[in-house]
Amino acid sequence: MKRVQELSWQLEQRIVIHFCVKIGWTFDEILHGLQTCFANQRILSTRSIHRWISQFRTGRTVLVDRPRAPRGKSGRNQRNVHRVENIVASDRGVTIKDISQRTGISITSVQRILKKDLKLKKKCASFVPAVLTDAHKTRRRDVCNFFTRLKGQCPRVFTSLVTMDESWIYTWDPRMRIHNKEWLHQGEDKPLVPRKTLATAKVMIVSFFDAKGMVYYEFVQRPQTVNQQVFRGIFRRFDAGGGHIQLFMGGVSYTWIMLLPTMPP
Numbered sequence: 001m002k003r004v005q006e007l008s009w010q011l012e013q014r015i016v017i018h019f020c021v022k023i024g025w026t027f028d029e030i031l032h033g034l035q036t037c038f039a040n041q042r043i044l045s046t047r048s049i050h051r052w053i054s055q056f057r058t059g060r061t062v063l064v065d066r067p068r069a070p071r072g073k074s075g076r077n078q079r080n081v082h083r084v085e086n087i088v089a090s091d092r093g094v095t096i097k098d099i100s101q102r103t104g105i106s107i108t109s110v111q112r113i114l115k116k117d118l119k120l121k122k123k124c125a126s127f128v129p130a131v132l133t134d135a136h137k138t139r140r141r142d143v144c145n146f147f148t149r150l151k152g153q154c155p156r157v158f159t160s161l162v163t164m165d166e167s168w169i170y171t172w173d174p175r176m177r178i179h180n181k182e183w184l185h186q187g188e189d190k191p192l193v194p195r196k197t198l199a200t201a202k203v204m205i206v207s208f209f210d211a212k213g214m215v216y217y218e219f220v221q222r223p224q225t226v227n228q229q230v231f232r233g234i235f236r237r238f239d240a241g242g243g244h245i246q247l248f249m250g251g252v253s254y255t256w257i258m259l260l261p262t263m264p265p
Contacts, residue, residue, distance in 0.1 A: 013044050014052055014063045021056040075109030076117065084113045088120065162215060164208045166226070206234055 013034060020030045030053065034043050044052075083103050087094055096114070100107045114120045132140070150157050204226060207217040218234050220226055 009038075009041060010044065011063055013038065017044075017049065017052050018056050018061075018063065021053055027053060075105040076112055080105055080109070081113055081117045084110060085118055088114070088118070159211050162208055162210045164206060166204055166206045166220075168202050168204055170202045206231075 016034065016037065017030055020033060025033070027050065031046065031049060034049070080103065084099055084105070087099055087102060096107055096110050099105070099110050103110070105113075130136075147157070202222065204220040204222075205217055206220060208215050218237065220230060224230065
């Protein structure tokens, strides 16, 4: 019923436009006449009025819209859903554009298949220090179980743990592009900042720390290669300073238990 009412007011205004074209009215006169006659009603858009005036002037007499061609079949069918699902299963990082090119499905249909049919959402990967293998996980579980038992025997054992880490320190403080933003007036040129590269002047710091903070650190100057011999020398100097290091092998501890990462060859 609503559709019939919409067609009725449109058809009525088309009849008026057809009559005005017959008597030679201009577009402005026809628009003003429609606004006057249908002041309290909805009127056709100016684009539609232009279109009907042009068609009536070329001899058209039919007042209803011509039948439209049927819409093409949607790409969202079960076959295409399976095709997209197989492509995504083989490559989780594939883009929508690649899927569209490989399947011949429109980008819009691919988006709807991924989001509505497959319920998928593309997210950025999370950065982690390392991807652990099953052996690594098993080793860490065993170490955690050992320390759990050790804490029952010696409640203050965790205050005796010391670990170490190494890091490069460069001669300049790298800044991101967002840190170079400045307030500028309209039309003012943006500042130019030279692109910096990693400086050759850098030094490695090897630090030892426990639950309370850093207990010892040492710098390794270039071009010294960081290998087992370098670390052994650092351990000796740390031990000479009163650290009493014992490499953690699950044995009895002295003043400190030293937890070491994988050493370079």
